[in-house]
Amino acid sequence: MNRISRRKFLKRSISATAGSCLALSSYHGFMPSVRGANNEVRVAVAGIRSRGGAHIKNFQKLHGVKVVAVCDPDSKVLGDWVKKCKNDYGTSVTG
Numbered sequence: 001m002n003r004i005s006r007r008k009f010l011k012r013s014i015s016a017t018a019g020s021c022l023a024l025s026s027y028h029g030f031m032p033s034v035r036g037a038n039n040e041v042r043v044a045v046a047g048i049r050s051r052g053g054a055h056i057k058n059f060q061k062l063h064g065v066k067v068v069a070v071c072d073p074d075s076k077v078l079g080d081w082v083k084k085c086k087n088d089y090g091t092s093v094t095g
Contacts, residue, residue, distance in 0.1 A: 044069035048081050056081065060089045069094040 043059050045052045048070055059065050067085060070093050072078040082095040 039064060041065045042068045044071065046071040048072040048077055049074070053081065056085065060085075060091070067091060067093055071095070 041064060043065060045055050045059070045067060048056070049072065052070075052072070056067050056070065059067050067089075068091075070078065070081050070085070072081070078095045082093055085091050085093045
């Protein structure tokens, strides 16, 4: 079996690593940019009274995030938030 020197081993290893990194980094240039179904995150919030309400407000501020459903055991609170989402944010949510 041929023995390879440490210097030659390192030289070949670095060359192979650099070549594979270069090949993989240029691969994305050939791929067409397609807008997928996962570009918008749809969120459901459970428990609206304190933290859940804050989550809804903050989610509505984020680009690419949409609140689609809310859940709360108190039907009055749930109804109020469904109306609030429709009136304040212009989004229709399922309650």
